[in-house]
Amino acid sequence: MTDKKNISELVAAGLAKRYRREKMFRFWGILSIVFSVLCLVVLFTDIITKGSGAFQQTYIQIDITYDPDILELYDPLDGKQFALANFDGVIRQSLQQRFPDVQGRRDKRELKKLVSLDAAFVVAERLKDQPSLLGKSESLWVLADDDIDTYYKSLDDREGPFTGRTTEKTQGWVQELVDRGEIELRFNREFFVRGDSREPELAGIWGAVKGSFFTLLVTLVLSFPIGVAAALYLEEFAPKNKWTDLIEVNINNLAAVPSIIFGLLGLAIFINFFQMPRSVPLLGGLVLTLMTLPTIIISSRAAIKAVPPSIREAAWGIGASPMQVALHHVLPLAMPGMLTGSIIGMAQALGETAPLLMIGMVAFIVDTPSSITDPATVLPVQIFLWSDSPERAFVEKTSAAIMVLLGFLIIMNTLAVWLRKRLEKRW
Amino acid sequence: MTSIMTEANQGLLDRIPQQPVPEDLAEDYATTGYPFTRDAKMKMRNVNVFYGEKQAIYNVSMDISKKEVLAMIGPSGCGKSTFLRSLNRMNDTVEGCRVEGDFSLDSDNIYDPKMDVIELRARVGMVFQKPNPFPKSIYDNVAYGPKLLGVYNHRSELDELITVSLQRAGLWDEVKDRLHQPGTGLSGGQQQRLCIARCIAVSPEVILMDEPCSALDPIATARIEELIGELAENYTIAIVTHSMQQAARVSNRTAYFHLGKLIEINDTNKVFTAPEHELTEAYITGRFG
Ligand SMILES: Nc1ncnc2c1ncn2[C@@H]1O[C@H](COP(=O)(O)OP(=O)(O)OP(=O)(O)O)[C@@H](O)[C@H]1O
Ligand SMILES: [Mg+2]
Numbered sequence: 272m273t274d275k276k277n278i279s280e281l282v283a284a285g286l287a288k289r290y291r292r293e294k295m296f297r298f299w300g301i302l303s304i305v306f307s308v309l310c311l312v313v314l315f316t317d318i319i320t321k322g323s324g325a326f327q328q329t330y331i332q333i334d335i336t337y338d339p340d341i342l343e344l345y346d347p348l349d350g351k352q353f354a355l356a357n358f359d360g361v362i363r364q365s366l367q368q369r370f371p372d373v374q375g376r377r378d379k380r381e382l383k384k385l386v387s388l389d390a391a392f393v394v395a396e397r398l399k400d401q402p403s404l405l406g407k408s409e410s411l412w413v414l415a416d417d418d419i420d421t422y423y424k425s426l427d428d429r430e431g432p433f434t435g436r437t438t439e440k441t442q443g444w445v446q447e448l449v450d451r452g453e454i455e456l457r458f459n460r461e462f463f464v465r466g467d468s469r470e471p472e473l474a475g476i477w478g479a480v481k482g483s484f485f486t487l488l489v490t491l492v493l494s495f496p497i498g499v500a501a502a503l504y505l506e507e508f509a510p511k512n513k514w515t516d517l518i519e520v521n522i523n524n525l526a527a528v529p530s531i532i533f534g535l536l537g538l539a540i541f542i543n544f545f546q547m548p549r550s551v552p553l554l555g556g557l558v559l560t561l562m563t564l565p566t567i568i569i570s571s572r573a574a575i576k577a578v579p580p581s582i583r584e585a586a587w588g589i590g591a592s593p594m595q596v597a598l599h600h601v602l603p604l605a606m607p608g609m610l611t612g613s614i615i616g617m618a619q620a621l622g623e624t625a626p627l628l629m630i631g632m633v634a635f636i637v638d639t640p641s642s643i644t645d646p647a648t649v650l651p652v653q654i655f656l657w658s659d660s661p662e663r664a665f666v667e668k669t670s671a672a673i674m675v676l677l678g679f680l681i682i683m684n685t686l687a688v689w690l691r692k693r694l695e696k697r698w
Numbered sequence: 699m700t701s702i703m704t705e706a707n708q709g710l711l712d713r714i715p716q717q718p719v720p721e722d723l724a725e726d727y728a729t730t731g732y733p734f735t736r737d738a739k740m741k742m743r744n745v746n747v748f749y750g751e752k753q754a755i756y757n758v759s760m761d762i763s764k765k766e767v768l769a770m771i772g773p774s775g776c777g778k779s780t781f782l783r784s785l786n787r788m789n790d791t792v793e794g795c796r797v798e799g800d801f802s803l804d805s806d807n808i809y810d811p812k813m814d815v816i817e818l819r820a821r822v823g824m825v826f827q828k829p830n831p832f833p834k835s836i837y838d839n840v841a842y843g844p845k846l847l848g849v850y851n852h853r854s855e856l857d858e859l860i861t862v863s864l865q866r867a868g869l870w871d872e873v874k875d876r877l878h879q880p881g882t883g884l885s886g887g888q889q890q891r892l893c894i895a896r897c898i899a900v901s902p903e904v905i906l907m908d909e910p911c912s913a914l915d916p917i918a919t920a921r922i923e924e925l926i927g928e929l930a931e932n933y934t935i936a937i938v939t940h941s942m943q944q945a946a947r948v949s950n951r952t953a954y955f956h957l958g959k960l961i962e963i964n965d966t967n968k969v970f971t972a973p974e975h976e977l978t979e980a981y982i983t984g985r986f987g
Contacts, residue, residue: 510793511793579830581826581828581830582830582832582833583791584788584791584826584830585826585830585831585832585893585896586832586842587788587791587819588786588788588819588823588824588825588826588897589819589820589823589842589843589846589896589897589900590815590816590817590818590819590820590843590846590847590900591816591846592815592816593791595846599842600832604833
């Protein structure tokens with residue numbers, strides 16, 4: 272009896288300490304979660320505050336007169352004449368009419384810089400669509416130059432507007448436009464439909480999105496079947512001996528190799544040896560396949576290992592051949608795990624920059640690619656390129672591109688979770 | 699351990715005619731009782747099984763008679779499962795396992811390289827310790843074997859086959875309204891009967907059962923035992939069990955294994971009432987196990 276009492280007394284004495292430790296442990300857990308959430312919040316607010324501006328762009332209203340004499344265009348249906356027409360001239364004239372006080376060549380050139388180079392194309396397009404406009408006037412909203420855009424967006428900033436390269440005169444003109452309501456922010460459709468450009472107001476993400484899409488397509492088409500087949504063979508068919516051990520060690524090592532090495536490998540093998548073209552998604556996909564294969568093989572093997580052996584026995588017991596066991600039973604049961612692993616591998620590949628720099632996907636490419644053999648760049652490389660550009664307006668483009676990339680990553684990871692939930696038969 | 703034999707069981711016993719010891723046995727063959735029958739369905743001679751260097755079965759020779767229920771008992775690790783699994787070459791799938799000896803099913807050599815394992819496993823089916831239905835519907839579970847073998851010509855034939863299999867496994871009434879629901883949604887005992895239905899759907903000649911009731915409660919166990927009695931009318935059954943009562947209730951002959959050796963094989967009645975070998979006696983009186 273006394274012994275029993277002693278023990279419970281001892282336990283009681285130690286209880287306070289145990290509870291304290293328990294609390295400390297939980298406290299540390301909560302602390303680390305709070306810390307990581309805070310980091311995420313800081314990161315996201317920074318990116319969103321910096322990048323949200325990029326989804327809107329400054330437009331200026333101009334009154335265009337399609338004057339045949341300035342355009343030197345008398346028959347808008349004549350292709351040759353049309354190609355040589357002076358659309359810049361009508362824009363210059365329109366701006367001079369708006370600001371008649373501006374004199375002197377330098378100021379006039381300054382004035383022309385209010386609107387983007389793109390304005391001339393917009394005017395040309397209008398005339399092409401409606402040749403009857405020749406000789407008439409209309410009012411058009413055209414993109415403002417990136418300096419104007421940056422200045423206009425920062426007008427309400429607490430620390431005063433960002434003047435950058437704009438002169439005081441230009442600022443005066445902008446003020447005049449503001450007063451007359453001829454300048455405004457509009458949704459930046461251009462950002463989502465254009466390729467890269469040296470002019471920030473014309474630079475878009477579409478080229479990089481398509482480049483990423485084609486690159487990932489190649490990666491997926493190659494790495495998923497190869498990875499799954501390799502995993503199935505290693506798990507279900509290969510004898511367990513020194514060779515398979517060696518292969519296993521090597522696969523695990525490959526998964527840990529820095530990605531730039533794969534870029535060098537791609538450079539040496541695909542470009543130098545096989546003479547493949549640079550900068551194309553096909554090449555990028557091949558390199559990323561090398562990189563994602565180990566990840567896919569490892570996760571697929573884990574998924575295969577998780578299939579209960581009793582299922583295999585049941586199938587064997589009825590007379591299924593090893594291949595039938597693998598295809599009818601193991602593969603379907605392992606598929607959710609394999610898919611999740613592959614999507615996570617794909618998400619990694621989507622964010623990968625270094626190996627693609629090595630194989631020339633860092634080139635400045637204006638055209639959006641339309642196949643896997645067109646020169647292209649990818650989202651993370653586009654981010655890298657923009658972050659390296661001197662123009663202030665590229666800062667928000669960079670953040671916006673990051674947001675787009677993060678958006679895709681979140682979508683892919685959600686898809687992975689959803690697929691797993693969907694396909695996993697819990698019966 | 700005296701009166702556990704049922705009368706029905708006693709009746710079955712008469713069907714197994716004894717056979718004198720054949721000559722082609724290894725010299726140190728030392729099994730007590732009557733291992734050989736005149737009406738043998740399966741004949742095993744001089745069987746040795748190794749896992750790598752380790753030997754798990756030593757020199758076992760015996761017959762399994764047509765339509766008998768043979769129980770295999772013995773302490774844990776004595777090689778019952780190993781021996782049972784070598785009867786339909788399930789050990790082929792085990793890494794490092796080597797089987798020696800002659801096995802024949804009727805007149806066919808089981809370990810003949812020309813023997814088709816698929817056909818063999820259709821003829822010698824297996825029911826496992828843990829119910830292991832496929833994560834598919836009840837219907838698909840039973841249909842899997844026939845589909846693999848392609849033994850039906852028409853969908854209605856398959857339906858018929860599945861109905862009969864489920865009826866024979868005593869599961870039909872319980873599942874006839876939910877054939878397309880997952881087989882894993884059944885209770886443990888029902889799952890095991892589903893596995894039996896799956897096994898008999900390919901019309902095996904022999905059914906091997908490795909502790910089929912060890913994961914089941916007494917009522918489900920009783921149901922399976924009853925089923926074994928019914929199945930014995932059509933099939934030859936070899937069952938490994940840890941329950942001596944079960945062996946006594948369902949089997950005609952009982953084989954006692956000890957450390958990889960077949961010590962005694964005799965009428966079940968005899969094994970449990972008057973064992974010939976002292977190791978058998980020690981085991982059934984509970985001195986070890
Ligand atoms: N896959 C294997 N690899 C190596 N040794 C094995 C393997 N399977 C079984 N053995 C060994 O072979 C011997 C016989 O095993 P077996 O499973 O046949 O025994 P058992 O009589 O069925 O036992 P239990 O009643 O516990 O099921 C044991 O010593 C066991 O350790
Ligand atoms: Mg066993």
